[in-house]
Amino acid sequence: MELSKETLTKIDEVIPRYPEKRSAALMVIHLIQDELGSISDETCSWIADKLEIKPINVKELITFYPMLRETPWAKKHIRVCRTLPCALRGSYGTCKILEEKLGVKEGHVRDDGEFSIEFMECLADCGEGPVVMVGEDTYENIEGKNAEKFADLLVQEKLDNSKDFTSYENGLVSKSPVSKPTKKK
Amino acid sequence: MIKKNTPKERRIILKHADDPKYSNKIGCYLKNDGYSMLKKAFKMKPEEIGEEVMKSGVRGRGGAGFPAGMKWKFLDRKSGKPIYLICNADESEPGTFKDRQIMHKDPHQLIEGMMIAAYAIQAKQAFIYIRAEFFKGAHILEEAIAEAKEKNFCGDNILGSSYSCDLVVHRGAGAYICGEETGLIESLEGKRPNPRIKPPYFPAVLGLYQCPTIVNNVETLCNVKHVLEIGGEEFSKIGKPNNTGTRIWCVSGQVKKPGYYEFECGALTLGEMIYDVCGGLLPGRTLKAVIPGGSSSKILRADERFSGKLKDGTDFDWGIEDIPLDFDGPASVGSMSGSGGIIIMDDTVDMVEAMANINAFYAHESCGQCTPCREGSLWMKKITKRMCEGDARDEDADLLLSVANQIEGRTICAFGEAAAWPTQSFIAKFRNEFEEKAKNGNNKPSLQLI
Numbered sequence: 334m335e336l337s338k339e340t341l342t343k344i345d346e347v348i349p350r351y352p353e354k355r356s357a358a359l360m361v362i363h364l365i366q367d368e369l370g371s372i373s374d375e376t377c378s379w380i381a382d383k384l385e386i387k388p389i390n391v392k393e394l395i396t397f398y399p400m401l402r403e404t405p406w407a408k409k410h411i412r413v414c415r416t417l418p419c420a421l422r423g424s425y426g427t428c429k430i431l432e433e434k435l436g437v438k439e440g441h442v443r444d445d446g447e448f449s450i451e452f453m454e455c456l457a458d459c460g461e462g463p464v465v466m467v468g469e470d471t472y473e474n475i476e477g478k479n480a481e482k483f484a485d486l487l488v489q490e491k492l493d494n495s496k497d498f499t500s501y502e503n504g505l506v507s508k509s510p511v512s513k514p515t516k517k518k
Numbered sequence: 519m520i521k522k523n524t525p526k527e528r529r530i531i532l533k534h535a536d537d538p539k540y541s542n543k544i545g546c547y548l549k550n551d552g553y554s555m556l557k558k559a560f561k562m563k564p565e566e567i568g569e570e571v572m573k574s575g576v577r578g579r580g581g582a583g584f585p586a587g588m589k590w591k592f593l594d595r596k597s598g599k600p601i602y603l604i605c606n607a608d609e610s611e612p613g614t615f616k617d618r619q620i621m622h623k624d625p626h627q628l629i630e631g632m633m634i635a636a637y638a639i640q641a642k643q644a645f646i647y648i649r650a651e652f653f654k655g656a657h658i659l660e661e662a663i664a665e666a667k668e669k670n671f672c673g674d675n676i677l678g679s680s681y682s683c684d685l686v687v688h689r690g691a692g693a694y695i696c697g698e699e700t701g702l703i704e705s706l707e708g709k710r711p712n713p714r715i716k717p718p719y720f721p722a723v724l725g726l727y728q729c730p731t732i733v734n735n736v737e738t739l740c741n742v743k744h745v746l747e748i749g750g751e752e753f754s755k756i757g758k759p760n761n762t763g764t765r766i767w768c769v770s771g772q773v774k775k776p777g778y779y780e781f782e783c784g785a786l787t788l789g790e791m792i793y794d795v796c797g798g799l800l801p802g803r804t805l806k807a808v809i810p811g812g813s814s815s816k817i818l819r820a821d822e823r824f825s826g827k828l829k830d831g832t833d834f835d836w837g838i839e840d841i842p843l844d845f846d847g848p849a850s851v852g853s854m855s856g857s858g859g860i861i862i863m864d865d866t867v868d869m870v871e872a873m874a875n876i877n878a879f880y881a882h883e884s885c886g887q888c889t890p891c892r893e894g895s896l897w898m899k900k901i902t903k904r905m906c907e908g909d910a911r912d913e914d915a916d917l918l919l920s921v922a923n924q925i926e927g928r929t930i931c932a933f934g935e936a937a938a939w940p941t942q943s944f945i946a947k948f949r950n951e952f953e954e955k956a957k958n959g960n961n962k963p964s965l966q967l968i
Contacts, residue, residue: 350684350686351686352600352643352727353707353708353727355707355708355709356688356706356707356708357708358708359688359689359690359691359705359708360688360689362691363650363689363691384708386708390708390709393710394691394708394709394710397693397710397711397885398690398691398692398693399691399692399693399882400650400651400691400692401691401692412651415875415878416612416813416875416879417612417613417771417809417813417861417872417875417876417879417967418612418613418770418771418859418861420875420966420967420968421770421771421772421861421863421867421872421967422770422771422772425966425967425968426966453651453692454612454692454694454879454882454883455610455611455612455613455694455813455879456651457609457610457614457615457617457618457649457651457652458615458618459612459613459614459615459768459770459771459776459859459861460615460768460769460770460776460777460778461776461777462770462776466651469653469654470654471654
């Protein structure tokens with residue numbers, strides 16, 4: 334297992350934040366998974382050594398938490414919210430459109446490793462559903478024709494530059510041609 | 519529905535959040551009188567702050583609605599062990615998205631509230647447990663904490679005093695159960711988040727590392743700052759007795775303007791929220807049902823009548839639109855205001871499908887520690903899914919109810935209830951739809967929910 338200097342520095346920085354080393358487990362796993370994409374058995378042992386715990390103590394976290402991975406997702410990982418509030422706004426349709434346009438089934442990685450789609454449980458942005466995440470960015474009101482356009486831009490790698498779909502965290506809501514933005518005074 | 523006046527929001531927590539000129543940087547926060555309450559707090563005795571919070575009557579905004587001042591009072595101060603403060607920023611109850619707004623748009627308000635609370639309980643260290651899906655939220659908080667540290671609002675010798683308290687952002691990894699406070703504590707200890715049994719593991723006595731620990735929700739901790747600003751006594755006059763302060767209601771589902779709206783507790787009814795604030799239902803639709811406090815809370819049918827006695831002894835006879843939005847209103851009609859997540863469903867919704875959607879959530883999120891919950895939630899999912907796939911049976915409604923009844927009250931944590939209440943209430947309120955499924959086969963509804 335090879336880790337970049339940057340990740341190693343961050344790991345050494347995060348562990349002493351906690352009164353007990355084991356507490357840093359999730360944060361260390363996140364740092365490594367961000368770089369490697371998944372956590373192998375070898376990595377589990379490395380983390381266990383680092384935190385002075387047993388490899389099984391790390392493995393049991395990887396197998397429990399939905400966002401921790403034994404095999405990596407694709408380069409561009411798409412998360413679609415599945416839970417009731419988003420479903421009421423059409424997220425099942427959104428997921429289907431993305432599956433078709435990106436050419437990969439939900440829960441899978443496309444053969445070329447370019448895209449993967451995951452149906453997630455509530456992403457806590459229910460007022461602007463259906464909610465879709467691309468990597469760490471959140472996009473809102475992705476439904477119907479809007480979802481088709483969104484998927485096209487995603488495939489063409491033009492999503493980031495699009496004025497129609499602006500990531501929530503940049504302080505703006507999506508200017509959706511289908512659903513109206515719902516910001517109010 | 520014709521209304522004289524649309525009820526007005528009263529924004530205390532979200533006062534600045536949506537101001538386009540407001541930013542989440544410390545400079546902006548300081549310009550708006552930020553951290554002045556922390557300075558005030560440090561001129562008070564820690565127990566005086568607790569007294570103000572007690573007087574304010576502020577109740578927990580995470581779901582259970584337990585008075586925050588009382589929670590702090592339970593803290594075991596005699597053990598001699600270090601005390602910890604944890605902010606529960608897991609925000610995972612479906613239908614809830616208020617803490618997201620606070621953390622992304624006004625992180626310093628949370629940090630100030632937390633440092634006041636930490637000083638009040640004399641915490642040795644404080645943590646923000648944030649759900650991992652909030653990638654940007656965690657970055658924003660880390661940056662804000664670094665800014666606050668630089669100005670000496672947290673970290674060593676805060677504001678030049680002898681009190682030090684470090685604030686650490688800890689990310690979860692996508693598990694709903696980490697919103698349960700003892701599960702959260704296990705997770706923060708680096709373990710699987712299997713909740714602990716109470717008694718004896720009340721966090722205020724045996725919490726993080728078996729030390730006294732206070733776990734409060736994001737919105738609750740922000741309120742601490744405002745309690746100091748307004749004064750406990752005055753704060754208790756906002757809203758209604760036993761329902762003090764404002765609440766951020768999160769409306770989702772089938773209304774024209776879903777979103778988050780902050781109102782004084784009890785300032786408006788559910789009907790005013792749906793028809794006036796949220797612009798009503800989508801064109802041509804009628805109201806079918808409302809889940810008033812996140813997906814765990816019991817569903818209410820649009821044509822129900824609710825009657826009974828309120829806590830103060832007065833009689834009530836309400837339709838769904840008359841239910842006051844506060845803590846006690848939804849509770850008095852047999853549901854709860856929970857985390858403030860109001861999910862609206864109109865006449866296009868197939869209730870068996872909606873149930874199947876919710877059951878899939880709970881089956882996915884059960885930690886698996888207690889057999890009734892692990893197995894029961896999975897069976898409820900399987901049964902409702904089968905019903906939606908054209909294989910419904912006459913006995914399914916009773917079968918579902920029997921599974922739910924065997925989960926409720928038989929688990930270590932309240933997840934068991936959270937998983938059972940939707941099924942129990944859906945069957946109680948919409949039994950006919952569950953029975954119709956068996957009779958008429960699977961009539962494909964317009965909207966796919968499963």
